[in-house]
Amino acid sequence: MSNLLGLEVKKVTETPPEEVERVKNWINSEEYKEKNFARQALVINPAHACQPLGAQLAAHGFEGTLPFVHGSQGCASYYRSTLNRHFREPAPAVSDAMSEDGAVFGGQNNLHEGLENAVALYKPKMIAVFTSCMPEVIGDDLTAFIRNAKQKAVVPKDLQIPFANTPSFNGTHIHGYDSMLVSILQTLTEGKQIEGRCTGKLNLIPGCDFNTGDYREYKRILKEFGIPYTMLADISDTFDSPCDGTYAIYAGGTKLEDAADSINGKATIAIGPYATPKTFGWIRDTYSGKHVSLPMPMGIAKTDALIMKIAELFGKEVPASLKNERGRAVDAITDSHQYMHGKRFAVYGDPDYLTGYVSFLLEMGAHPHHILCSRGSKKLEKELQAMLDGSLYGKGCTIYMNKDLWHLRSLLMTDPVDAVIGDTHGKFAARDAGIPLFRFGFPVFDRVNKHRYPIIGYQGVVNMVTEICNKFIDIKDETCEDRYFEMMR
Numbered sequence: 001m002s003n004l005l006g007l008e009v010k011k012v013t014e015t016p017p018e019e020v021e022r023v024k025n026w027i028n029s030e031e032y033k034e035k036n037f038a039r040q041a042l043v044i045n046p047a048h049a050c051q052p053l054g055a056q057l058a059a060h061g062f063e064g065t066l067p068f069v070h071g072s073q074g075c076a077s078y079y080r081s082t083l084n085r086h087f088r089e090p091a092p093a094v095s096d097a098m099s100e101d102g103a104v105f106g107g108q109n110n111l112h113e114g115l116e117n118a119v120a121l122y123k124p125k126m127i128a129v130f131t132s133c134m135p136e137v138i139g140d141d142l143t144a145f146i147r148n149a150k151q152k153a154v155v156p157k158d159l160q161i162p163f164a165n166t167p168s169f170n171g172t173h174i175h176g177y178d179s180m181l182v183s184i185l186q187t188l189t190e191g192k193q194i195e196g197r198c199t200g201k202l203n204l205i206p207g208c209d210f211n212t213g214d215y216r217e218y219k220r221i222l223k224e225f226g227i228p229y230t231m232l233a234d235i236s237d238t239f240d241s242p243c244d245g246t247y248a249i250y251a252g253g254t255k256l257e258d259a260a261d262s263i264n265g266k267a268t269i270a271i272g273p274y275a276t277p278k279t280f281g282w283i284r285d286t287y288s289g290k291h292v293s294l295p296m297p298m299g300i301a302k303t304d305a306l307i308m309k310i311a312e313l314f315g316k317e318v319p320a321s322l323k324n325e326r327g328r329a330v331d332a333i334t335d336s337h338q339y340m341h342g343k344r345f346a347v348y349g350d351p352d353y354l355t356g357y358v359s360f361l362l363e364m365g366a367h368p369h370h371i372l373c374s375r376g377s378k379k380l381e382k383e384l385q386a387m388l389d390g391s392l393y394g395k396g397c398t399i400y401m402n403k404d405l406w407h408l409r410s411l412l413m414t415d416p417v418d419a420v421i422g423d424t425h426g427k428f429a430a431r432d433a434g435i436p437l438f439r440f441g442f443p444v445f446d447r448v449n450k451h452r453y454p455i456i457g458y459q460g461v462v463n464m465v466t467e468i469c470n471k472f473i474d475i476k477d478e479t480c481e482d483r484y485f486e487m488m489r
């Protein structure tokens with residue numbers, strides 16, 4: 001065997017080709033699947049990221065806010081590069097680069113020096129601090145560290161520094177998002193509630209969503225209604241800013257003033273019950289006005305639920321433009337359902353994405369045959385099962401909680417489906433199974449502009465239906481015999 005330079009490479013272990021072939025076939029077998037599913041202490045290719053990554057996403061959603069990682073520099077690089085690869089935009093964040101000293105003596109010195117430098121260099125309006133694993137393991141006390149930083153005048157006393165403990169050995173990016181968001185809102189709204197004041201606005205929390213197109217879609221829907229709103233943790237401009245030759249370290253984000261006043265809102269809608277339970281719970285107990293938690297509005301029924309709730313909360317008729325949009329989405333489904341009807345899908349991802357995918361597929365008469373979540377819960381399982389039980393197309397579909405993408409591969413090889421819905425990490429399993437992967441989740445590293453196409457709302461329905469059905473038609477065109485190669489499909 002030779003390498004790329006044509007030089008001879010001696011293998012450390014020689015494996016006979018027939019053994020390679022045997023193992024290649026064996027890992028596709030039922031026998032292997034059983035062993036794979038019996039695995040206890042090993043996770044292979046989990047479909048989630050670590051808590052601080054979600055915390056960083058939430059921090060980017062606020063004006064002039066610098067995400068600050070208390071912990072290891074390598075961890076910070078991982079969150080930044082993941083967000084950067086997904087959005088193809090910079091994800092500016094700093095780290096206090098804890099090393100051996102910090103691990104032994106605690107990270108207060110690192111944090112103080114880091115905060116001082118961050119203020120001097122990047123002049124943020126707010127610094128959102130969150131942790132990597134190391135300070136969590138040694139039990140660093142962020143409350144005391146940040147209080148000390150202000151007492152010692154390391155940072156200005158009035159600088160807002162919300163912080164969140166985001167231990168990655170417990171939870172995923174959605175939990176980090178929730179912890180950071182609630183901390184930011186608690187910090188910004190402290191002392192801002194005014195008896196009798198009502199902003200007249202809707203506070204909308206889009207949840208731990210990595211699709212900037214979705215954020216813009218929510219805004220467009222609210223504009224159609226003519227409802228004033230504050231979008232909390234708005235990353236639409238942060239991660240989709242115009243290319244005009246200038247670099248803005250703090251592009252976009254919710255205005256801090258608006259976020260502070262959100263406590264006096266007329267109503268609050270938190271999207272994604274699995275990504276915002278702490279935030280929503282705190283808002284429900286604290287904020288003025290009405291409070292509602294809703295699933296991600298994917299598919300017609302879930303979008304209807306959002307639209308009707310907005311209309312109810314603000315005592316408004318659904319605008320004709322949105323009714324027409326709904327009609328067009330239903331028309332798009334009617335025109336194309338035959339390409340999806342009866343097809344079997346495997347879906348995986350974050351809980352809020354999953355409930356959306358399943359609802360959408362069932363509406364299309366498709367079967368979400370394998371439903372897999374690498375960090376799920378009994379509550380999620382129950383909700384998904386109820387959705388399956390409520391539809392003809394849910395029959396025979398199975399939910400796999402706390403399973404990873406290597407489990408998914410076994411499922412695809414032993415109980416085949418027509419396509420997979422998930423994120424880029426599923427491409428290897430999909431390729432092995434010879435089926436398409438529809439990338440609607442996070443992260444998407446290997447396709448362009450996906451984060452600009454909304455998958456929520458009626459427009460999201462049209463986008464998903466178009467992408468999925470056209471792919472199936474492409475496959476037909478590429479694989480059919482000449483005599484079946486038709487102009488019409």
Ligand code: SF4
Nearest residue numbers: 050075078132133168
């Ligand atoms: S899991 Fe822990 S150590 Fe690994 S990148 Fe995340 S925070 Fe860092």
